Amino acid sequence: MLDKPLIEDLDGCMVFGNTTNLIYLEIPSAISPGTISPPGTYVHTAYGAPADAATADIESDFKNMLAEFETNFPGALARANILVKAKHIGQAPGMHRWAGYGMPVNTPVSGLYNVGDGCIQPGTIGTEGAAASAREAVDQILKRTAAVKR
Ligand SMILES: Cc1cc2nc3c(=O)[nH]c(=O)nc-3n(C[C@H](O)[C@H](O)[C@H](O)COP(=O)(O)OP(=O)(O)OC[C@H]3O[C@@H](n4cnc5c(N)ncnc54)[C@H](O)[C@@H]3O)c2cc1C
Numbered sequence: 001m002l003d004k005p006l007i008e009d010l011d012g013c014m015v016f017g018n019t020t021n022l023i024y025l026e027i028p029s030a031i032s033p034g035t036i037s038p039p040g041t042y043v044h045t046a047y048g049a050p051a052d053a054a055t056a057d058i059e060s061d062f063k064n065m066l067a068e069f070e071t072n073f074p075g076a077l078a079r080a081n082i083l084v085k086a087k088h089i090g091q092a093p094g095m096h097r098w099a100g101y102g103m104p105v106n107t108p109v110s111g112l113y114n115v116g117d118g119c120i121q122p123g124t125i126g127t128e129g130a131a132a133s134a135r136e137a138v139d140q141i142l143k144r145t146a147a148v149k150r
Contacts, residue, residue, distance in 0.1 A: 048062070
């Protein structure tokens with residue numbers, strides 16, 4: 001909880017591209033003004049995940065997530081009134097595969113590619129990982145097409 005939003009008019013979700021563990025920031029008080037928190041206060045939600053769920057050290061990943069938050073928003077943690085620090089361990093129904101267990105984008109069938117959060121590269125997750133897998137598939141298709149033209 002902060003007395004002003006970290007980003008003005010952020011009524012969506014900010015996904016970070018410069019982090020390993022910190023994934024996104026939302027400001028629910030900006031998404032639903034006047035319903036989430038008392039006037040003059042802004043609830044923020046930051047979400048992170050291990051880069052590799054198979055070898056996760058939740059405590060150090062959590063610490064790094066906070067450090068990455070501090071790097072992106074210097075001084076914000078000290079000003080914040082932290083209401084909940086929670087970690088989830090167990091099944092991950094929000095995604096097709098755990099982070100760190102992604103399938104490859106290419107398949108043994110020539111010209112058939114898989115994309116989506118089941119094919120995420122290490123260090124990505126969720127929607128960001130799905131987009132990154134599509135970019136990887138495009139890169140592979142372009143390389144293949146260039147090789148065929150030669
Ligand atoms: C409650 C919840 C909250 C989440 N919050 C976040 C978040 O805050 N940030 C984040 O990054 N990620 C979040 N995620 C994860 C994110 O939604 C997924 O990682 C992302 O949507 C995966 O995209 P995708 O295209 O791989 O798969 P999907 O979005 O699952 O798309 C697959 C599509 O294929 C369709 N389909 C399946 N089988 C067939 C078939 N046989 N024929 C035709 N169509 C078919 C499905 O209907 C679906 O539309 C959340 C997920 C959930 C459930």
